[in-house]
Amino acid sequence: MRKLRRKHDSRVNKKFYFWSTITIIVLLIILGYAKAQSPQVQAKKEAYLVAKKYGNVRKAEDFYVFNRKQTYYTIYGTNKRGQEVYVITSQNGKKVNINAQDKGISVNKAKNIVKVERNPKKITKTSLGLVNNKPVWEVTYLNNQNNICYDLISFKTGKIIKSIQNI
Numbered sequence: 499m500r501k502l503r504r505k506h507d508s509r510v511n512k513k514f515y516f517w518s519t520i521t522i523i524v525l526l527i528i529l530g531y532a533k534a535q536s537p538q539v540q541a542k543k544e545a546y547l548v549a550k551k552y553g554n555v556r557k558a559e560d561f562y563v564f565n566r567k568q569t570y571y572t573i574y575g576t577n578k579r580g581q582e583v584y585v586i587t588s589q590n591g592k593k594v595n596i597n598a599q600d601k602g603i604s605v606n607k608a609k610n611i612v613k614v615e616r617n618p619k620k621i622t623k624t625s626l627g628l629v630n631n632k633p634v635w636e637v638t639y640l641n642n643q644n645n646i647c648y649d650l651i652s653f654k655t656g657k658i659i660k661s662i663q664n665i
Contacts, residue, residue: 538563541589545571549585553596554578560605564627564636572626574599584626584653586633597633602653608635611656612649619644626653634659 542561549555555575559582562572569589577583582599603611605624612618618639625636633653641647641663650660 541571542573544591545573545585545587548587548591548594549573549575549583552594553583553585555583555585562625562627564625566627566629566636568628570627574605574626584633586626586628588628593628595628595631595633597653602633603635603651603656605635607656608637608651611651611658612637612639615658616641616647616649618642618647622646629659 541563545561546555546558549558553573553575554577555573556578558573558575560574562574564570564572564586570586571589572584572586574582574584584597584599584602586595586597587593605626608624609621612621616639619642621637621639623636623638626633627636628634629650635651635653636648637651638646638648643664645664647661647663647665649658649662651657652659
């Protein structure tokens with residue numbers, strides 16, 4: 499009887515340690531992911547506050563991060579008058595640029611321009627920011643040779659103003 503009890507206790511202990519270890523590993527992965535996402539979550543919150551204050555944005559629909567010589571955060575949303583706007587904020591919050599959606603091209607139009615002009619294998623990222631104080635869409639994609647490429651497209655005109663291929 500004692501032998502059976504020890505054998506049973508041993509199995510229970512092994513299962514307990516196994517599942518405890520798995521639980522700890524999963525929790526560490528979740529916490530690590532949350533910590534890694536925290537800067538972007540904070541940037542989104544701050545960009546929304548700026549969009550609310552200066553662009554009267556009531557509801558944010560989308561958020562973009564644009565990295566060139568300077569980092570910009572863009573909130574796309576609807577203002578108090580029901581207009582769709584893009585509020586572009588510099589990372590330090592000192593520069594704010596507000597653009598009505600109907601005064602330029604949408605994210606989908608920017609993607610379609612790249613699809614027609616470049617025939618990409620996959621579009622990986624789109625973002626709206628400023629280059630020389632003018633709003634531009636950056637569309638990053640993989641070409642048919644699996645090389646990274648990107649195009650800068652004028653928000654106002656829809657013209658490709660810069661293209662870098664095969665990075």
